[in-house]
Amino acid sequence: MERMIEVTGLTKRFGPATAVDDLSFQVPPGRITGFLGPNGAGKTTTMRLILGLDRPTAGHALVGGVPYRSMRRPLTHVGALLDATAVQGGRRAEQHLRWLARSNGISPRSIGSLLELVGLGDVGRKRIGGFSLGMKQRLGMAAALLGDPEVLLLDxxxxxxxxxxxxxxxxxLKSLAAEGRTVLVSSHLMSEMALTADHLIILARGRLLADAGVADLVRPGVSLEDVFMRVIAGGER
Structure with a gap:
């Protein structure tokens, strides 16, 4: 329970538009849960609600039995990567991680090894504004891992x-899940999710369409893309 993500009756409306519609699911530790859906399905909004970046219209989201907003030093409990480009370009990569560490009372001693882990060991002193998107993604992963959290949300x-x-x-991701961490990851790359995820949650128009193991959804001779399109088509009728 202390590592589980729990979403119960979660709803988010923006004026007349409903982005998340009475959504309930759980993400337990020890496996990679893929979070799938077409553009506008509500995946990012759901992640923002879990992280307390938006307030729900109804329902609630808990991590380890408590709202994210109530956590002290939240980066030591939950690591997140929602938008790798949302960084201050004038900062150096090392400075960015030091600032995050200081904000959560985390020792900066692991920053060098984290940069090495994500493949940025030789550019830690360079300004983020000159980074490619892929390099920013790697830096975002380092930031998500900075507090050695037991729960990860990656968009x-x-x-x-x-x-x-x-x-x-x-x-x-596989190694993190094998350590018993909770990993929720969204992606549009069906072939990659077929290789990576153990369990799938599929949304469309903010509603839950499927919550099942990959092995239960994908049969021999059928691709995850085929399954995804069939589930989406059935859910939108």
């Missing part, structure tokens, strides 16, 4: 990465 973490970077991310 399109492979966006902008080359094949080597995608493979590296896959291996990292």
């Amino acid at each position: 399109e973490p492979t966006n902008g990465l080359d094949p080597e970077g995608i493979r590296w991310t896959r291996g990292l």
Whole structure:
């Protein structure tokens, strides 16, 4: 329970538009849960609600049984990567991580090793404004791991990465889940999710359409993309 994400009756409206519609699911530790849906399905909004960045219209989201907003030193409990480009370009990569560490009472001693882990060891002193999207994604992953959290929420973490970077991310996520951490990751790359995820949550128009293991959804001779399109088509009728 202390590592589980729980979403119950979660609803978010923006004026007349409903972005998340009475959504309920759980994300337990020890596996990678893929969070899938077409553009506008409500995935990012749901992640923002879990992280307390938006307030729900109804329902609630808990991490380890408590709202994210109530956590002291939240980066030591939950690591998140929602938008890798939302960084101050004038800062150096190392400075960015030091600032985050200081804000949560985290020792900066691990920053050098974290930069090495994500493949940015030789550019820690360079300004983020000169980074490619893939480099910013790697920096965002370092920021998510900074507090050694037991829960991770990652929104399109492979966006902008080359094949080597995608493979590296896959291996990292698998190792984190194997350590007993809770990993929720959204992606539009069906082939990658088929290789990475253990369990899938599929949304459309803010509603839950599927919550099942990959092995239960994907049969021999059928791709995850085929399954996804069938589930979406059935849910939008």
